[in-house]
Amino acid sequence: MNKPVDKLVVENLHLQYGDNPILKGVSMTLNPGEVVALLGASGSGKTTLLRSVAGLEQPSRGKITIGDTVLYDSEAGVDMPVEKRNLGLVFQSYALWPHRSVFDNVAYGLRLRGISASDIDQRVNQALTNLGLGALAKRLPHQLSGGQQQRVAIARALVYNPPVVLMDEPLSNLDAKLREEARAWLRELIVRLGLSALVVTHDQTEAMAMSDKILLLNFGKIEQQGTPEDMYNRPLSRFTAEFMGSNNYLPGKVTQVVDGRSLLEGDGWKLWGSARGEVKPGDTATGVIRLERTRIADSAGDNRLRTEVVTGMFLGDRKEQLFKLGALRIRCYGDIPSGAGETFIEIPPDDLWIFANDAG
C-alpha cells in the first residue's frame, strides 16, 4: 500500500443541530503516517468531528483540507460530496452490507473506481491476507465473529488507499477480553502499513495505546492536545487530569504559594503540591493525584496523611486499599503493613496537582 503524504487539516470548525452547538471551533492537524485519537465523553462532539471530516455531517463554518484538496470550506462555499472525498471510514457497528460476501464488501469501493476485475481480485485478496482474512472471502457477514467483522470493515476502508482512515470507536463492539488483543493488533497494523488514522474513542487507555497524539474534546472544544505522555503526566486542566486516569481528589483551600509550590489545607491535613494554572492564596482548590502515585507508608513524615483503613479490594494483579481521613477517602495500590496501628499515605508534592476551583 502507498504511504500517505498529505496532511489533514481542520480549521475552526463549527457545527450545530438547530440551535444546539455541537462543535465550537475545533482545529487540528493529522500528519502523514500519524495516528490521532479523538477522545471525549459522549456528547463531546468527537464522533461529529469525525463524521464532518467524512462529509456525513454538515458543518456551519470552518475549513477541512487534505493536502491541496479542499473538502469543506464555508467561505469558499466548497462542500465536497461524501463519495468524492476518497476517505476510509470504519463504522462503530462495522456496517457490513449483509447481502454481500466478504469479498464483495471489500471490492465495492474498487468497483466504484472502475478498476479492472483482475486488479480488484488481486487487491482485495492482498487486503484480506493483510488482515488475516484470506480464507473467509466467500462468507457472508453474519457468518463471521465480531472480531472478523471488524477486520472486514477495516479491509473495506483500506483497500482503495485512502489518504486518511477514519475509525469510529473501532474496538467498542468487541468483548472486553478481545478488545485488548485487538488494540495491539490494530496498532501494529497501522504502524506496519504506515497509515494516517483518525480514531474516535471514549476510552483513554485505548487512546493512549493506539495513537501518537490525543485530542481531548470537551463540549465541542479541544480541552487539550498532545502526546499520550503529555496528556497523562502533564494535564493543563482539571478536566484533562480527571479524564486521563484514576485519581484521588482532595478538596481544600490554598494557604501559601512559594515558587510554584502551593500548600493545600483541608480538615485536619495540609499538603504541598504543584500548582497547575493560576493558583493564589485564599483560593478554594482541589488536589488531584493519580492512584499509582500515592504510597502507603508506615510512619509519619513530610507530605504524609495519617489515615485509617476502611477496606481492601483484590483486583488480581494488585490490591487496592481504601483509607479515610475525616470525610476524605483515599484509594491506594499496595499492601497494608502488618501490625501497624495507623497507616500513612505519602503524597509526593510533584505528583499532587492543585487546580483552583472554578468561581461559582
Added chain:
Amino acid sequence: MITRNFSLPRTAVVAITALVILTPLSLIFWQSFLNAPFFNPAKHLGLDAYRFIFDDPDFWNAFLNSVVIAAGMVLIALPLGAALAFLLTRTDLPGQRIIEVLVLVPVFISPMVLAFGYVVAMGPVGFYSLWAEKVFGDTPWNIYSLTSIAVIAGLTHVPHVYLYSSAALKSLGSDVEEAARVVGANPLRVALNVSLPMTAPALFYAAVLVFFLGFELFGLPLVLGDPEGHLVLSTYLYKLTNKLGTPSYHLMAAVAVCIVAVTFPLVLLQRWLLKTSGKYVSVKGKATRQKLLPLGGWKWIALAIVALWLVFTIVVPISGITLRAFVEQWGEGIKLTDVLTLENFRQVFDQSDQVRAIINTFLIGTIGGGLAVACYTAIGLAGHRQRGGVARVLDYLVLIPRAIPGLLAGLAFLWIFLFVPGLKEMRNTVFSVWLAYTVVWLAYGLRLISGALLQIGPELEESARTVGASNAQVLRHVTIPLIRFGLLASWLLVFMIFEREYSTGVYLLGQGTEVIGSMLVSLWGAGAIDQVAALSLINIALVAVGLGVALRFGVRLHE
C-alpha cells in the same frame, strides 16, 4: 445522512405525487362550490349545493347514523380488540398461532362480501335464520336494524384494535410488569396499573382509527341498511343520483367535502397521537422474552369467547356465501339437496363483463400491485433520510388520500378521466381503476415501504457513500437490495388489498374497467343475488390465495 444536493428524480417524484393527490381533491372542492356539474356551461360559483344538502333531512339523518354507527363500533371493537391482544400476547391461551392468523382475516375480506354473507346467512330467510327458526320458533335477530349494522361493523373491526394494542403490548417490555409484580401487585393489578396505562396511547389511537373507519363505512350500510332505509353519509352520497334522477355532481361533491371535513381532522389527530405516543417508546422497558400469564381453568372460557367471535365474523358470513353460491334459490321449506347447482358460476362465466371483472381484478392485484409497490417505493425513497422541506411536504401529502374514502376518490378520478385530455382516452381501460386504487392506498403502501426502510441502519448507506458511491449508487447497490424481501411482502399485501377493494371502483365502473368489487355493488343493486354469491366466492378465493402465499413465506400481515 444528510443530502444537500438538489436531485431531479426526487423532485419529479414529489411533484408527480402532489399532482396525483391534489388534482382530484381540488376538483371535488371546486365542484362543491358550483351550482351545476363543472362541465355544464351554465355553472357559476355559489353555495347552492351546500344549501341543498343542509336543507335535506335525509342528509342529517345519514350524518347522525354515521356518528352513531362509528361510536358504536368503537364501543364494541375497543374492549374486544384490547382483550384479544392481551390474551394473545400475554397469556397461555391455547391455539394462539392459528388465532393470530384468523383474527386478521376480516381485514382482507371485502366488507361488501362480508355484508352479503350476513344477508344470506342471517337475513330474514338466511341459512342460519331458518335453522334458528326451527329451533326457537322465531329468528331472534334482525340484521337490518341500525344496531345490527353497528354491531357487525364493530365486530369486523376488532382486528384493527387488536393490531395496534398487540403491537404496543409486544413492545412493552415485561420488565416493567415484573417490577410491578416484585413490589407486590397481582397479575390483574399489573394489567390495570401498568400494562393498560402504558398501552393507553395505542388504544386511544385505535379508537380514533375505528371511529374514522366507521365514518367511511360503505359496503356494510349499503347492503344491510337498504331494506329498512338506513342511510349513512357514504350511502347518502351514492344514492343522490337516484334521488334526483340527474347526475348531481355538485351535490355529491358537497357531501364529499362534508365527509372529508370530518375525516381529515381525524387523520391529523391520529398523526398527532402517533407522534406523542412515540414518547412512550423511549421510556419503554427492554423487550425481553415475556413470561406468559397462566390462565388456568379460565383459558377454556377465554377460548370459547374468542371462538365465538371468530365464528360470527368469519365462519357465518363465509359459510353463508359458500352455500349460497352453490344453490339455485333459498327460502323457507327448501331442501338443500334439491337446489344444489353450479349454475351460478356458469352464469358468471357466460357474461363477458363478469369474466372481464375477474381477469381485471387478478391483473390489478398482480401487475397493478407490483406497479403500485414500485410507485410507493419511489415515493418512500424520495423521502428516505431526508430532513426538512421535501420530507415534510411528503409527510403531509400522503395523509390526504388517507382522509378521502375510496368512493369519493373514485368519483374524483372519474371526473378526471372524463375530461382531462390525454387521460380521457384511457377512461375505458383498467388503468383508471389502477390509478385510483394506487392513490387511495398510498398511505398504507408507504407505511409498508417505510417499515422496510426503517430496518436499514443509516451506517450501511453511509459506509457506501464513504467508499465512493453516489446517492443513486447507494440506492441501487445497498438500499434496494436490502429491502428486497420487504418489497415482495408489500406486493403480497397490496395484492390482497387490491383484490378486496370495491368502493373506489364504483364510479369508475364501465365497459373495460370492471373489477369484482365494483361489479358486486352494481349486481347487488340490480338484485342479481346468484351472481353476487358466485363472484363473492371467487373474490374470497383470490384473497385466500394471496393469504396462503403470504403465510407460506412468513410475511407479517401487518406493519
